[in-house]
Amino acid sequence: MLVTSMFVAEASVAEWWQLEAIGIDDPSAKSCQTELNVKEHFFETVTRSQEGRYCVSLPWTVTSPQIPDNREVAERRLASMTAKLKSSGQYHEYQKVLDGWLMEGIIEAVKDDGG
Numbered sequence: 308m309l310v311t312s313m314f315v316a317e318a319s320v321a322e323w324w325q326l327e328a329i330g331i332d333d334p335s336a337k338s339c340q341t342e343l344n345v346k347e348h349f350f351e352t353v354t355r356s357q358e359g360r361y362c363v364s365l366p367w368t369v370t371s372p373q374i375p376d377n378r379e380v381a382e383r384r385l386a387s388m389t390a391k392l393k394s395s396g397q398y399h400e401y402q403k404v405l406d407g408w409l410m411e412g413i414i415e416a417v418k419d420d421g422g
Contacts, residue, residue, distance in 0.1 A: 349363055352364040
């Protein structure tokens, strides 16, 4: 039998819930929200995947902010790195490495969505 325990004498429950930075809030911290019944929430949200694993949704806020896609930043980095590789004469060597990875299935080609 495997037993896992956590010693929490130095931290309060409120300190463990201070994860608002990534969109996770303590439901009891909101005065207008009713107290969350964890056992009831578990039984309402538990499902079983096709592999037979149990899945349950966590009591996180569903109104977390949208994560930016950073496409413009990635395109600028690509242009900058391409220019550096061409100026140093290493562009074709780098392309050979990428072609090898493509053939091995480590990476895959992605269609340009024009966005």
